[in-house]
């Protein structure tokens with residue numbers, strides 16, 4: 005799939021910018037994702053990575069620039085509309101529906117594709133009952149895929165940290181996205197879990213055929229699974245290319261060495 | 277013209293009271309981000325505290341204080357200070373017992389707790405063993421002399437002392453917040469609690485201090501209120517809650533969390549209410565106030581002196 | 590539909606079997622409980638499900654009550670020429686009438702039903718308007734705006750005029766300037782009191798019913814005197830029918846995909862929106878649905894024997910009462926709201942000798958629950974959920990210190 009000749013662009017981002025007061029969090033950020041891509045987005049703390057996600061998913065409105073998802077302009081739409089168009093995300097600081105059962109977290113993800121009406125649901129019309137059954141089945145499938153089927157009835161906030169991150173991915177996948185944005189899915193995981201996560205992300209991509217944009221601080225993971233990587237620093241894109249090129253890019257090395265509390269590219273690769 | 281001047285005088289008087297009370301709301305909101313619903317009840321305690329103390333003093337000195345033979349000036353000052361100390365203690369206690377356990381809880385829970393505290397104070401105050409459930413009147417602590425007359429509008433001692441006290445307290449607060457170490461700590465905590473505590477600001481002490489300060493201003497508000505109206509409604513009288521709500525609206529309209537905003541907002545709401553009543557319909561006073569609140573929140577949620585912020589995700 | 594059928598049977602049993610056997614006073618209490626249940630459950634849909642904190646629920650109650658009252662009060666006069674009830678066995682009726690002479694459901698009951706629906710719809714429309722600010726405001730701000738809304742409703746009701754009372758008035762009184770046609774003695778008229786702006790004195794004005802435009806009645810609902818004279822149709826049957834429908838709707842909603850969408854907004858609005866939930870639309874929907882049921886409950890309230898519908902119905906004290914029920918029961922728990930509605934309605938009876946302690950007890954309960962059980966007694970759960978009992982057993986078994994739950998860091 006990755007090497008087929010003609011692949012269409014699913015996501016085209018053209019020089020979007022965003023500032024908060026005087027702080028230019030993201031400047032002229034551009035990016036193109038082709039169907040089936042798995043791209044990395046890296047940069048030191050505070051570089052603006054999460055802000056890029058927030059701009060893509062409509063949480064913040066870009067000050068300027070264009071975002072097209074499957075050739076439809078989505079910049080300026082509300083997050084729920086963008087999700088409906090086919091872009092879903094996870095959150096860096098986990099944002100599950102903590103009081104709700106694990107199953108309902110995933111079922112909620114399927115809501116955006118539901119066709120029933122409020123009245124139909126209240127009257128339990130055959131259509132709405134059937135759809136509800138299908139949503140539940142799909143949610144259970146997703147939980148099984150992530151090995152969470154045994155915890156379906158538990159409250160999401162009671163899950164261990166690693167499972168919460170997986171549940172976030174499952175919930176995002178339940179919205180049937182074309183593009184999946186993962187914000188530091190490995191954060192807080194130990195090395196064993198990270199290896200498992202690496203395989204999981206690959207399996208997600210092949211099983212669900214989604215295009216993935218991945219923010220991750222663990223260089224080993226990023227270099228290992230991403231075909232291409234974009235590096236930003238202070239909101240500005242400083243490099244773009246395949247992992248090998250990024251590792252040797254002097255600007256990237258400087259950006260990371262300039263932030264000493266950050267694992268350098270070299271160290272990250274060495275650890276992996 | 278007389279109507280205008282008279283209304284202006286009323287607006288200043290009530291507006292400065294709103295401002296005093298609004299300061300308590302705004303300081304607490306600035307730091308803990310919740311509406312301290314019980315604040316208006318501290319105002320009430322200030323009023324009733326003043327009443328009980330001055331009645332007691334009246335009985336002790338064996339005199340009767342009426343508008344013609346008011347209490348000596350130092351009595352009024354004494355009552356004011358005592359009410360402020362009393363309410364300061366009450367505020368401190370409320371914060372420690374009810375709000376402190378909820379420091380990490382969702383804001384909604386704190387709001388509900390505040391409603392609980394408010395209902396508790398209102399209804400405990402009405403017990404026969406405390407203030408009882410009937411309005412009572414406070415002895416006259418000030419002469420009601422006319423000092424100046426402009427047209428047919430009389431400016432009395434009461435007007436001057438009321439406005440003067442409110443302004444003096446606000447100047448004092450302004451100095452405290454912007455020119456002392458404690459004030460700096462308050463502003464730091466209000467800006468970002470976590471960072472402030474990392475920087476070594478004793479957050480809990482600052483919060484307590486804020487409550488004490490706000491409650492003392494509320495006490496002064498209650499005291500001035502009782503001087504102005506003499507008749508003091510029972511503690512669960514809904515007019516108190518409305519008074520508190522209007523003061524809160526003043527805080528929001530001025531820009532919540534902003535000390536100067538509370539003063540501006542208080543005067544704005546006072547004027548709106550008084551001019552609305554004088555020139556349109558007095559029975560609709562509450563409608564003007566809440567109407568303005570809704571409009572301000574929808575179109576300028578930061579208030580007059582505040583600025584809008586984007587929630588970080 | 591089975592649950593609704595059960596509700597119907599239950600309501601009929603309440604009216605036909607329970608009521609005659611428990612006496613008037615307990616029956617009134619049971620009736621109050623039913624209305625409280627509808628109010629608490631309807632507020633749960635906003636405060637519990639979507640987590641938007643509305644403090645103006647009594648505003649919807651009052652608006653629904655007034656709208657329904659207008660329909661029956663003025664409707665009755667137009668249709669039957671009087672303000673008596675024209676209900677059947679299942680509805681509220683004057684004690685003097687022998688039930689044997691009545692049909693099961695009378696003509697008046699249909700008017701009453703229509704009035705309830707009108708009350709609900711008018712409240713729902715207002716719910717839509719009040720829901721709009723919820724799109725831009727959160728938490729406390731929304732709370733204060735909804736509270737302000739309730740107060741505005743209260744003051745607006747106070748501004749209305751005295752109710753119109755139908756009387757046959759001498760022609761000369763009604764049409765002083767017109768010559769009296771032969772044979773006509775009196776005119777069917779409305780009498781109402783006005784304050785003369787010039788003299789500031791009250792006087793009575795007469796106006797022929799046929800000359801009174803229909804919309805005129807909207808401004809004649811009693812003002813600060815209260816809306817009196819509404820026919821008293823409310824019975825245990827109607828109250829428990831409404832309560833059943835409200836509970837049924839709340840459950841169906843909660844268990845549907847829309848209910849999950851509502852709950853997701855409460856849990857994390859940003860995440861809900863990012864997962865494709867149109868939070869804007871659902872928040873407004875929550876207000877509309879909730880206001881509808883509150884409006885219907887208001888209609889029941891307005892037609893209850895011994896109730897004086899007044900502007901105070903919309904005041905925040907009434908709203909606080911409903912909030913207390915919802916918070917005690919558990920924000921989001923329907924069965925919790927029902928239980929709390931029963932407790933909060935019955936408690937004043939238990940405290941009949943010391944009524945002054947009622948609100949003190951509620952207040953302490955609110956504070957302690959927020960500290961020790963931040964989500965209310967049942968949280969989002971229903972009373973029969975396993976999670977509730979598991980927790981109770983665990984707590985009962987050991988570690989009382991754990992009771993702090995989510996509130997401690």
Ligand SMILES: Nc1ncnc2c1ncn2[C@@H]1O[C@H](COP(=O)(O)OP(=O)(O)OP(=O)(O)O)[C@@H](O)[C@H]1O
Pocket residue numbers: 024027029047048049050051052053054055056096586587588589
């Ligand atoms: N809502 C906001 N208001 C003000 N400043 C913001 C807001 N959101 C982000 N910022 C600022 O924008 C900059 C970029 O933040 P962002 O969260 O995108 O960084 P990041 O690359 O994701 O960092 P990290 O690796 O720590 O997650 C930071 O300086 C941050 O403080």
Ligand SMILES: [Mg+2]
Pocket residue numbers: 053054055096
């Ligand atoms: Mg980030």
